[in-house]
Amino acid sequence: WKVRWENELELADHVELAEFFRKTYGPTGVFNAKPFSGSQSWAGARPELRAIGYDSSGVAAHMGLLRRFIKVDGVDLLVAELGLYGVRPDLEGLGISHSIHALSPTLQELQVPF
Numbered sequence: 001w002k003v004r005w006e007n008e009l010e011l012a013d014h015v016e017l018a019e020f021f022r023k024t025y026g027p028t029g030v031f032n033a034k035p036f037s038g039s040q041s042w043a044g045a046r047p048e049l050r051a052i053g054y055d056s057s058g059v060a061a062h063m064g065l066l067r068r069f070i071k072v073d074g075v076d077l078l079v080a081e082l083g084l085y086g087v088r089p090d091l092e093g094l095g096i097s098h099s100i101h102a103l104s105p106t107l108q109e110l111q112v113p114f
Helices: 011-028 030-036 096-109
Strands: 002-005 049-055 058-072 075-087
Touching: 002 096, 011 030, 011 058, 011 075, 049 096, 058 096, 075 096
Parallel strands: none
Antiparallel strands: 002 049, 049 058, 058 075
8 A cells, every 4th residue: 555645646657547436436336447547546525635556457456535624512623534445346355445543653643533
């Protein structure tokens, strides 16, 4: 796993991620893969931080992180929205999702309680 800030990614990284998402989300419906045309590697809100798992075939898994404030009982609370998650189809069912714990130290460093 590599944890990368969005501004550290090069165009080639976005192209590789966009292809990963088209292949990962495409089988669930054409509409789900549509946002990832060309080199766009996000749908909706763009993540500020990404955890990207690689293997010898390229991108194996991805998780995006975006910090947000939500109001709870009148108090602003910082939270991390984790999303844009995917595992390459040939790796599904192998337990790779458990390795996302690699992001835990980053969440602690960002002081995001949730």
